[in-house]
Amino acid sequence: EKETFSCWWKPGSDGGLPNNYTLFYSKDSEEKIYECPDYLTSGPNSCYFNKNHTNPWTTYIITVMATNEIGSNSSDPQHVDVTSIVQPDAPVNLSLETNTSANMSYLWAKWSPPPLVDASFNSHVYHYELRLKPEEKEEWETVSVGMQTRYEVTSLQAGVKYIVQVRCMLDLGEWSEWSSERSVQIPKERLPPEKPRIIKCRSPEKETFTCWWKPAVDGGLSTNHTLLYSKEGEEKVYECPDYKTAGPNSCYFDKKHTSFWTIYNITVRATNEMGSNVSDPHYVDVTYIVQPDPPVNITLELKMSIKRKPYLVLTWSPPPLADVRSGWLTLEYELRLKPEEGEEWETIFVGQQTQYRTFSLYPGKRYIVQIHCKPDHHGLWSEWSPEMYIDIPTDFRVKDMVVWIIVGVLSSLVCLIMSWIMIMKGYRMMAFILPPVPGPKIKGIDTHLLETGKSEELLSALGCHGFPPTSDCEELLIEYLEVEDSEDQQLMPSHDTPSKNTKITLKETDSDSGRGSCDSPSLLPVKCKESHSIPSVLQTQDVRAKEKKGGKGIWETQCMASEQKTQPCNSESIKSCTWLAAQLPSNQAAMFAYHSTVEAFKITLNTTNVNTSPVFVGNEENRQSLYPIAETVYDDVEKISEMEYSRTDQTTVQVRKNQQNDKSPFLNPKLMDYVEVHKVRQDEEPTLLLKHKENTGKTEKCTVPGTSKEYTKVSTVVDHHILVLLPDQRNQNTPVSQEPVAETSQNPQQSQAEKNTSYSTTAPSNSRRDTSGSDYMDPSSFMPSFK
């Protein structure tokens, strides 16, 4: 009010100590400094200057000093002109009035100036300012009013609520605060109603119908709606007979007012104070607006068909309002069902019947069923009936279950038993199912040994204990036998010295078997050598074999076995046995040196093989090749020769048939009965010639060899390079037999020297070798341990 004023100061930082504030002022025209008269009236940190101290015409210079124990500080001086700091209170008693005329609304605002303490100073002239805004808006519209205390606002929107405030100012001072708010609602425009709109018309049973409309937007005024209709071909306009039955904003036409095959022209009129408005006409033929209610009395019944399949029987009734009995309204039904967790409905059109059977149901599921209907001609489908649930029982026969359980248990039992049996007798079963491929059934021969190439062990396995044969084998060593013509005869020349006979000069090995050399089955197929004597020799062999210990028997059997196995040359094979078993002539106990049974095989093979020719005697290096041959001897003599051919080895010694000086490499098996061993000279390659047996009188292949003595029986090969041949027992001549002995006796020296050379040479050449010289070599001569 420009008569008093107050100053407020803001303390600075107090430095932690209590401060004392004092305000000093001076007037611009004076020098004197005064202190604030009143610190209290205006609150803390203030100074109140009352009327006596207030001079509107002077400028005050005011400073505030803050003092504490340490020191003091004062503010900058403030020049204050009372006039300019005047801020009156806000105006009061703001009132608003609206006036609407001719679609315009006016707002009158009236207020009072701020009250003064002292009414005498009502000479103050205030300036006023007014601001208003719509309630929802943020921005104020400010209007300068001047000095009046009333104002008229014109630019107002109808239907909007406004908020109004005023404030005032004194001359040059500050504006007061805004007065408190006042709000006013501008009334809406008064308009005639908008157009209503007819939503739909429906007949539930083809006897009555109802129309619904959407009311018009009213201008705040109460609006009245009326429905009017006219029928096709008539001029008269009727009003809705019933506004109530069907609810608000609807019109219900009862039976009397419903005509079919007639087009209704329906309109709705909205009326208010300002006017009315009519909706667009809606044409409707009741025949085609029929939308029935959903069917009722839906029953679901589960039945079992003959095949124990469940099927569902649904029955329902038409909605109660529909008069189907008169034939006036014919309904068609449609049902839908789905499993509870399914997503898609299966919809089935049923037609006019009111019951249905469905078979396509999965047991164990829960189905939802719904039905709806529509008039048989153009119309609308009803709503779906409420969901009905039905559980399909799982189609389980107890009997089926039991059967399956039994089957399962039995099969599992069977499986268990089978597996148990398999485990227990697995190998036997395997053997039964997959019989093992028979290996070489050479008793005493360990295939392993053959493969490993340890002659000693092999030979020991053959029964050749020690190599050269030791005394143990002497038993097996068979001396020369005198072979007679008849096979029946058994040679017993050296029987008296069974030990000799059975002696076999074999290197003593560590092998376990006590079999003699003669045991070696390889010896068996040694060429049917030769002559008639051979069988007898063989037989003696057998006899001897019997005398032998241990392994004899085996050999014997093998001998016999070979007899059977070989083809025409049975006798030959026998011969071979005997030959093998035969003792060397003369005093010496023929020591059999076995090179390898296989090799012996070979030789025998050649003799026995009717169609083959060369005999390969492989040396040690070629065990592998020999081995299979040996095997095959048993089986197929012919094949062996073939194999031999195919396995041309370097070290094989071809035994060629000696066809009377014909050094053809091929033997004539038919004619060939034996092997003639030629003396091995030092510088000659040892060869074995198959001596052609000239049995003019005898066409038999396997004729017992005559008296010619030839060493055609290869007993064995010693030390990998010595071929041990036995003399041909046909030759009874001891000198003959001796001869080879003598020969052979030389041989050791030769053999040793020649071993490598001879055989080494033969190895690469693979050519025939002629054994020259003696018919056989005395194995014992080769043996260092020979006696």
Added chain:
Amino acid sequence: PSLTPSDGAALALLWMLLCAPGDAGCHPLTVADLFDRVIRHSGRIHSLSTALYEKHFPPRDNELGRPARKCHTSGMLTPNGKEYAQKIPREELTHLILKLLQAWKEPLSHFNQHIEHHQQLPDDSLSKAKEISNMVHELKTGVEKVTEKMQSMGIISNSLNGMASSEGTGLSISNEANMMSDSDFIHCFRRDSNKVQSYLKILKCRIMPENSC
């Protein structure tokens, strides 16, 4: 649902099978069967006309009330509600049905000629429209047969006077029909076919209430 000409032929044959109860080796159709057949036939006619109407002369909702939509059969006094249809005597109802069918005979044939020249319709609709007149003719024949049967069975009386008048009015009415536009024509026909169907149904259930009514 469209009806092939063969169906019509079959239906025609059907009428031949009607025979007097006394004939041996004859399987007489009962009145109920006959009614079912004519009702179905009329239903098919109505469906056809509805299809034609909706496809080629579709009603825009507010144009239904177009002025001058007046059918040539509007002058006929027909019951326009269930009660009325149930109240009027059977003979009259039967007579009405026949009258209606008769009233459309000529206009339909004219309409056939008319639309052929117009070529506004696609072929299938054209064939449909042609079918309708055949079917109406068959339906009329069928209803006549039913009427005869009913009369023979004493269900309705033998009043033929109504028939004569229908012939006369038919001629005058058909002249009006020629003035109608195609859209109105189809609209009116559709309605009348529905009328016929409904009347037949009502009639059937009045005569034989137990048979699927």
